Amino acid sequence: MPYILNIETATKNCSIAIAKNGETILCKEMAEEGYSHAEKLHVFIKEAIDNLQMSFKDLSAIAVSQGPGSYTGLRIGVSAAKGLCFALDIPLIAVDTLEVLASQVKVANGIIIPMIDARRMEVYSAVFDSNLNKIREVQAEIIDEKSFSEIDSTIYFIGDCASKCKTVLTKENFIFLEDKIYPSANEMSALSFEKFKNGDTVDVAYFEPYYLKDFMITTSKK
Known part of the structure; x- marks a missing residue:
């Protein structure tokens, strides 16, 4: 019965979900203009663990939204995920942000x-x-x-x-569909569980978010 912590911070929505066997059992999130991910993310994670009366040691893996999205948001989410994976010695799973959004x-x-x-x-x-x-x-x-x-x-x-x-x-x-605005960790649960079952993980030390930087290069018009 693997428990996976899912982290989604690619947009204005700071979102986490704890899933059991691919089903979300608790989701905490907040979307606001100020990008308060740095302040909210670890608070949400700790509150979720406490509310479920779990220990961090109960987690089998951490999943993080890999992008594309906000540079700052992605860095915050990936840094948090990596830190937890290192501390707990558990695998890191990367999930396509746009697939998370489409799953709604x-x-x-x-x-x-x-x-x-x-x-x-x-x-x-x-x-x-x-x-x-x-x-x-x-x-x-x-x-x-x-x-x-x-x-x-x-x-x-x-x-x-x-x-x-x-x-x-x-x-x-x-x-x-204007009510579907931001990706949420809630939809990450099933996606990350499939990757977990298939052993589809990434290297904690070398994984980087998908920024689409190459697409941001433009040339002047002649």
């Missing part, structure tokens, strides 16, 4: 596109089918009226950039 959507058919706000009209996005199989890898892209126009299926957009994107993404098959 349950549809019978169509396409799911989770998006995380980057800057201006830029987003971090990936494309999933209705079974949450990734059919296009993570990209940083500028959204305009031509984005995703080649897809005829119903597209469900989720994330924290609906207000800016729906002004240009106006095709009839585009649906914005």
Whole structure:
């Protein structure tokens, strides 16, 4: 009966969940403009452990959202996860942030596109089918009226950039689920458990978050 602590700090949502056999048994989170992750994260973890009357030694692994997302948020989450793994001598599991976000959507058919706000009209996005199989890898892209126009299926957009994107993404098959804003550790539970069962872990010493830095390089227009 493995217990896994899931940590999600890639966006404005500071979120942790403790899961047993892949099911969340307690989730604590707070989303606010000030990015209070440094102050809240360890408090949430300690409160969750205490509320469940557990010990840190009961944990079998730590899972962390690997990005893309906020540079500072990712650093805080990964640093906390690494510290706990070192102290407890347990494995570290990395989970795709956009897959965590996409996991909030349950549809019978169509396409799911989770998006995380980057800057201006830029987003971090990936494309999933209705079974949450990734059919296009993570990209940083500028959204305009031509984005995703080649897809005829119903597209469900989720994330924290609906207000800016729906002004240009106006095709009839585009649906914005505006109540699905931030990734949450609650949806990490099933994903991290599958990785745990498969022995899919990362090196605690060398793991780094996925910043998509290469995509941030631009060249001047001639």
